[in-house]
Amino acid sequence: MLVPMTLHRIIISEILEQQTIDLVEKDGDRKLRIFIGIFEATSIERRVRKAPRPRPLTHDLLVNMVQSLGGELDSILIDSLENRTYFAKIRVRIGGSTVDVDARPSDAIAVAVTCQPTLPIWVEESLIEDSLDEEEDTEGSDDD
């Protein structure tokens, strides 16, 4: 089952190589923690705080590209975990049908927060439970 979640916080560390993104359940308090690279974390963070972007950056380009080709961004899905790596999809509506494109969760979330309003974020429920277990021993899964 897919559970709607929202971006809860972004933790950017200058010491650690991996940055942290926490998603929280929309109608509850279960979390999903994902570790991502500094470029993706910064890209998400500057969008969330609506920092001015004088030129379209890579995730803006991705959103513009979809729109220019007649597609409409629908939502993102974080739907599987393999070898401690999360996998996501970006869902696009085009010409009456729906296309899911594989992406890293970090790219999918950056695309979600580039859109106004932010795209719905859906997470497979079994991943949320896995994540809670892992958080207890302060580990998590890697997005790279």
Add this chain to the structure above:
Amino acid sequence: MLVPMTLHRIIISEILEQQTIDLVEKDGDRKLRIFIGIFEATSIERRVRKAPRPRPLTHDLLVNMVQSLGGELDSILIDSLENRTYFAKIRVRIGGSTVDVDARPSDAIAVAVTCQPTLPIWVEESLIEDSLDEEEDTEGSDDD
């Protein structure tokens, strides 16, 4: 007039904030030098040396997205210069028509080298001349 060019070299410096990309005329020796950020330079460089990418990175996602939506990447164009900043377009064929999407030259070049074979790179001739002039006083234009 648009002139066909190819990627000549990428100079990555750990000291400077800006990285350098040199394009060279396909049928000549005129050059165009563009300064870009480290993320974009690394993204281009790892594609050129065909470094393994275990997961689709942002520019791979962009190429996959275009293909998933039924588009076909055609070429990239670097076609204007304003306030020392170059502007580019990514040209896509879809449903019998052609769409040009605005992009930074660094994103456009990263998309070009992600495709197999590399997409044709077209540069407006007046920019090449400008660039040669500027190179003499060791300055150049910024992509950011």
